[in-house]
Amino acid sequence: MKLGFIGCGNMGEAILKGCLKTFGNKNIYIFEKNTSLSSKITKKYKVQSVKSTIDLIQHTNCIILAVKPQDFSLVLKEINTFRTSKKIIISIAAGITLSFIKSNLNQVKNCQIIRAMPNLAAKTKKSITAIAFSKKTSKSAINLAQIILSTIGKIVILPENKMDAITAISGSGPGYIYYFLKTLEDAACNLKFSKAQAHLLVKETALGAISLIETSNVSFEQLVNKVSSKKGTTEAALSELKNKGFNKIIYKAVNKAYKRAKQLSKTR
Secondary structure, eight states, X not given: OOEEEEOOSHXXXXXXXXXXXXXXXGGEEEEOSSHHHHHHXXXXXXXXXXXXXXXXXXXXXXXXXXXXXXXXXXXXXXXXXXXXXXXXXXXXXXXXXXXXXXXXXXXXXXXXXXXXXXXXXXXGTOEEEEEEEOTTOOHHHHHHHHHHHGGGEEEEEOOGGGHHHXXXXXXXXXXXXXXXXXXXXXXXXXXXXXXXXXXXXXXXXXXXXXXXXXHOXXXXXXXXXXHOOTTSHHHHHXXXXXXXXXHHHHXXXXXXXXXXXXXXXXXX
């Protein structure tokens, strides 16, 4: 099996890196229009670089589309002009539906299309990636997608109508967590810690909290209760968050992301 990557930005590179051990660098091809990035990726991972989308299609069985949404239509047009057959297409672009891809590849016979939504933690093989596909997708194509995407973390298979919600939760989720940690760091600075001290305190606190999630088979609510004692400091802080509507703010923020994901899907 030969894999092709169209686009090797952060996410494309993360998946490529994950696939090296399973597929081998000699079986991985890339086409990246940024020539300096292409050269860097080729040299770093010793994969095969080609000069066009068509070249990549000719050399590979499975193509991972890791380009930006604004470049997607052009890439699909290039693939469609080749009129190839029996290719497996895996798209990781937010808001690009299976029906949009299929309609733009109407000259590609027996094409198997799979949509995936990983997140930034793919860079450390800790992504949670949602996979969606149509009823006509073959088991072999689904299995291959699972093998590829399991190299960057865990997988959940969902119907496509859940993909916008997945984008709002796990796709954008790391950004919410980083923003909270940045705000906590600012609060530490407000308590007269230096920037370096604040960063270290927040970073290690977050890592410690995550380690408890990984090693404790308990709910988030139970973990909250474990760190909160009656009339203690944590309870005082959590009480303030609740009184200020922290829960509602989170719900509204996630819903904003969800609505935006739906809007992007409708424009494709």
